Amino acid sequence: MQSNSDRLPVFKAEAVTRVYRSGTVEVWALRGVDLSLVEGEMVVLLGASGSGKSTLVNILGGLDLPSGGRVFFRDQELSGASDRQLTAFRRDHVGFVFQFYNLVPSLTARENIALVTEIAQDPMTPEEALDRVGLANRMDHFPAELSGGEQQRVAIARAIAKRPDVLLCDEPTGALDSKTGVQVLDALHQVNRDLGTATVLITHNASIQRIAHRVVVLADGRIVRDEVNPTRVQPGEVSW
Amino acid sequence: MRALDRKMLRDLRRIWAQALAIALVLGCGVMVLVAAQATQATLVATQAAYYERHRFADVFAGATRAPENIVQAARLIPGVAQAEGRISFQAILDIEGMAEPATGRILSLPAAGPGLNLPMVRLGRLPDPDRADEVALSEPFAETHGLTPGSRFRGILNGQLRDLTVTGWVLSPEFIYTMPPGAMMPDDRRHGVIWMSEAAAAAAMDMNGAVNDIALRLTRGADERAVIAALDRLLDPYGGTGAHGRDRQVSHAFLDGELSQLGAMATYLPPIFLIVAAFLVNMVLGRLIALERAQIGLMKALGYGRGEIARHYLLLAGLIGGIGVGLGWLFGWWMAGAMIGLYGDFFRFPFIIRDWGTQALAISAVLGLASVALGGLRAVWASLRLPPAEAMQPPAPPRFSRGLADMALARFRFRQTTMMIFRSVLRWPGRAAITLFGVAASVGVLVMSYFIFDAVDRLGDSVFQQANRQHVTLMLAQPQTDRATQDALSLPGVLHSEGAYVVPVRAVHGHRARLTALQGHYPDAELARLVDDAGRVVTPPRDGVVLPEMLARALDIRAGQSLTIEMLGAPRITLTLPVVEIIAQGMGQEAHIAAEALFAAMDSAPQVNLLHLAVRLDRMDALNAAIKTTPAVGGLLDWAEVRRQFDAALSDNLLTMVGIYTLIEVLIAIGVVYNAARIQLSERSYELASLRVLGFSRAEVGYVLVGEIMFLTLLAIPLGWLLGYWLALGLVGALSTDIFQIPFHITRRTFALAALAVFLAALGSVLMVRRRLDRVDLASALKARE
Known part of the structure; x- marks a missing residue:
């Protein structure tokens, strides 16, 4: 792998803060985060519950806006973007994978992916996307007819079908057992390797960090550690 | 307060918009029922009390001239409690400030004071028995013309111009409706009732020692038919024009018709409203509580029993239902008050006996509360059956499968968002059916x-544009030879004149008899024609009679059968004629025949007693002035005025009701769609938020929400049309009375308007809900699975 300085940054966050107000109470989810992410990089975000990982990913993915600081996707500033701009940003550049899969129950696996490919600019076919996660034979099944691991792999296929610049995964293995979780990680790993998609993976499961290029640890709304993995392992070597 | 009760109140506050929408839908159903029933009950009670207190007679009869002692003889008929004779005649009146002549019905007041049909003095006093120029006037007529006690006006009484002085204003149960002769609507400007002393009336009409009008009051349980037959026999030698019960008394018949139409509206429409509302509330509340599944699981985990949890949600449902019923009662009473005021003024009841419609209150409360309780219980029960741990979990993703419909859909290659809409409808057909049914019911009602407007238009068109194209109809005091038709052309402004002959008859078929009239038509009539409801001109036959549907039904006679016609004017002969044709005529009452055939049967030269005139409208004043001084004319009908009265009477009553019903129906449609969309949003917020995250714009995500409901709305519209067709057909049956039948005719405009109103109401409410999509916090919607 090339050194980070050779490659273009995908995301750049500068002194990002996020404050939630509920009544008179202010909750600081992020207290000044500086972070950049480059092409092809796989980053694991670690941290305890409430450390601010999801908030950070939501802001990077255009689901939320920072209260302070600036966020850039390449040259486009996301902080202060309009709803319409954020929608277009998500549609064209970001793939999401969630803990609870978020598949549309009334659409089959293929149709769930078509949902995205119909509005994307240069998508792969739903069949190709499903093939990449090893589910070519489950194409016409509805979510209720798939196991949790299969549903999550459909969600990954749906996220990568648009050939996104960045894949944001929030606890993708959180609802799965170790064996199924490894299959899902394997799918993510392959996508990162084969398509070069920058990938951010949120987890509070420390054993997963070893598959990433880089590990960022958050605590109490701040980055407390940011280091490159000296040796990456294959997902198959991880277990929990 | 227990924590559980506090939770219920907070829950209610949380879902207040939906709770209110449910309560309003229910309230609308309750309101219509309560208002209609209370109005109907009040008017019926008031009518009964008015009749009782003012001794409204049971049997009425007219004659040419009968000796006074006929009254004694009438009193001896078995079943008669009271009999009274009086003098009654028509007069032309000349009222200051009124160009056209008015007509008056003059009635004598018995010297000993009236014992039947007691006039109620509202202002001033009754005329002095010794003063020949004093009269009391019916209140509506006097009020319209400002004829207060002491005012004077002129009348042509028996061909003599007389000055009359007003002594007072009077109301009578006999004249709740005052109809000018030949008119079809009450007209307080052009027609009044005039009471004068017996001596004065007798002197004016040369009727000393004689009467021409008899009224009887019967004992309880008396046989009215037998009394009528006996009275007819008694009056036959004196030119009796046929005795009849209250059913043929003009004012009573119209009032009864009006009340039974109102009653039909009250029994036909509101239950539909209430049942639709109750059904929808049941379903909507069920889905609302189904969303509480996790909370129910939690309560079970905390150790609450099934009974307690069920009670908790039933209380919530009951509270919503209670609010709905309470609102319905409150607005129902208010609406009943307004409607009773409207009708009370229209009928000029001197007092109102208010009936609260207790039965309607009870029925609406039971139905309203039962519908929410059942809806609530059904949903709570489903969640209660689950083990707590499972209930607290988000429900498993619903199972979809590929059915036949699905394969058919696949061929169309819809966008996935469109597929989501169709699959959702196919997956929950019951739920879709509720929305479908609710919207269809709104369109149908x-x-x-609106159909009533079409029917009234059609009726107006047939009566005023097709059948009666004359400007003026003159009623002659006595029949004249058909030369009178030519002579009328010399009256000012008259362009064209047509004669007709109408004679009162009793039509008999088997044991059924009806008092009606037989009209003889001259050939080639251009102005007054016989026209059916479809606008077809019917040629009166020479070899029999044409009957309107209602008369034929009353006589139970069909085309081809023979009808016996007893003529009640001179010559008093009986004809037996075949019924040639039965025609649909909403307002038709009379039998029709060619004049030639009629006079052949009467063995008389052609005569006329009606003159239909086409008049230069700029010469109307001159014509009116001439008629005021033409003793041969007993009455005049200005058809433009009749039309105005027709429209006014309808817009006062029927159209107000229709307006109110329309408003309520649109409210129900809004309630249904709003709730369906809100619940849809709650159930699918997770899915819809996912779409937003995937990069779908608000409009695209809104499409899934709006699309499903509008798809169902579009599907419901033709269904609603069909339902409306049947409801209108039912309404025609419910509203038809002995004297009036609504033609069944629905225009495309009505179908279009109904569809448009509901479509816009649905779109408006679903867009209101769509706006909530904008407020969904994407990040948190994805975390929280409920």
């Missing part, structure tokens, strides 16, 4: 409401 609107079609039925």
Whole structure:
């Protein structure tokens, strides 16, 4: 792998803060985060519950806006973007994978992916996307007819079908057992390797960090550690 | 307060918009029922009390001239409690400030004071028995012309111009409706009732020692038919024009018709409203509580028993239902008050006996509360059956499968968002059916409401544009030879004149008899024609009679059968004629025959007693002035005025009701769609938020929400049309009375208007819900699975 300085940054966050107000109470989810992410990089975000990982990913993915600081996707500033701009940003550049899969129950696996490919600019076919996660034979099944691991792999296929610049995964293995979780990680790993998609993976499961290029640890709304993995392992070597 | 009760109140506050929408839908159903029933009950009670207190007679009869002692003889008929004779005649009146002549019905007041049909003095006093120029006037007529006690006006009494002085204003149960002769609507400007002393009336009409009008009051349980037959026999030698019960008394018949139409509206429409509302509330509340599944699981985990949890949600449902019923009662009473005021003024009841419609209150409360309780219980029960741990979990993703419909859909290659809409409808057909049914019911009831406008238009068109194209109809005091038709052309402004002959008859078929009239038509009539409801001109036959549907039904006679016609004017002969044709005529009452055939049967030269005139409208004043001084004319009908009265009477009553029903129906449609969309949003917020995250714009995500409901709305519209067609057909049956039948005719405009109103109401409410999509916090919607 090339050194980070050779490659273009995908995301750049500068002194990002996020404050939630509920009544008179202010909750600081992020207290000044500086972070950049480059092409092809796989980053694991670690941290305890409430450390601010999801908030950070939501802001990077255009689901939320920072209260302070600036966020850039390449040259486009996301902080202060309009709803319409954020929608277009998500549609064209970001793939999401969630803990609870978020598949549309009334659409089959293929149709769930078509949902995205119909509005994307240069998508792969739903069949190709499903093939990449090893589910070519489950194409016409509805979510209720798939196991949790299969549903999550459909969600990954749906996220990568648009050939996104960045894949944001929030606890993708959180609802799965170790064996199924490894299959899902394997799918993510392959996508990162084969398509070069920058990938951010949120987890509070420390054993997963070893598959990433880089590990960022958050605590109490701040980055407390940011280091490159000296040796990456294959997902198959991880277990929990 | 227990924590559980506090939770219920907070829950209610949380879902207040939906709770209110449910309560309003229910309230609308309750309101219509309460208002209609209370109005109907009040008017019926008031009518009964008015009749009782003012001794409204049971049997009425007219004659040419009968000796006074006929009254004694009438009193001896078995079943008669009271009999009274009086003098009654028509007069032309000349009222200051009124160009056209008015007509008056003059009645004598018995010297000993009236014992039947007691006039109620509202202002001033009754005329002095010794003063020949004093009269009391019916209140509506006097009020319209400002004829207060002491005012004077002129009348042509028996061909003599007389000055009359007003002594007072009077109301009578006999004249709740005052109809000018030949008119079809009450007209307080052009027609009044005039009471004068017996001596004065007798002197004016040369009727000393004689009467021409008899009224009887019967004992309880008396046989009215037998009394009528006996009275007819008694009056036959004196030119009796046929005795009849209250059913043929003009004022009573119209009032009864009006009340039974109102009653039909009250029994036909509101239950539909209430049942639709109750059904929807049941379903909507069920889905609302189904969303509480996790909370129910939690309560079970905390150790609450099934009974307690069920009670908790039933209380919530009951509270919503209670609010709905309470609102319905409150607005129902208010609406009943307004409607009773409207009708009370229209009928000029001197007092109102208010009936609160207790039965309607009870029925609406039971039905309203039962519908929410059942809806609530059904949903709570489903969640209660689950083990707590499972209930607290988000429900498993619903199972979809590929059915036949799905394969058919696949061929169309819809966008996935469109597929989501179709699959959702196919997956929950019951739920879709509720929305479908609710919207269809709204469209149906609107079609039925608007249909009344079509029917009235059609009726007006047939009566005023097709059948009666004359400007003026003159009623002659005595029949004249058909030369009178030519002579009328010399009256000012008259362009064209047509004669007709109408004679009162008793039509008999088997044991059924009806007092009606037989009209003889001259050939080639251009102005007054016999026209059916479809606008077809019917040629009166020479070899029999044409009957309107209602008369034929009353006589139970069909085309081809023979009808016996007893003529009640001179010559008093009986004819037996075949019924040649039965025609649909909403307002038709009379039998029709060619004049030639009629006079052949009467063995008389052609005569006329009606003159239909086409008049230069700029010469109307001159014509009116001439008629005021023409003793041969007993009455005049200005058809433009009749039309105005027709429209006014309808817009006062029927159209107000229709307006109210329309408003309520649109409210129900809004309630249904709003709730369906809100619940849809709650159930699918997770899915819809996911779409937003995937990069779908608000409009695209809104499409899934709006699309499903509008798809169902579009599907419901033709269904609603069909329903409306049947409801309108039912309404025609419910509203038809002995004297009036609504033609069944629905225009495309009505179908279009009903569909448009509901479509816009649905779109408006679903867009209101769509706006909530904008407020969904994407990040948190994805975390929280409920």
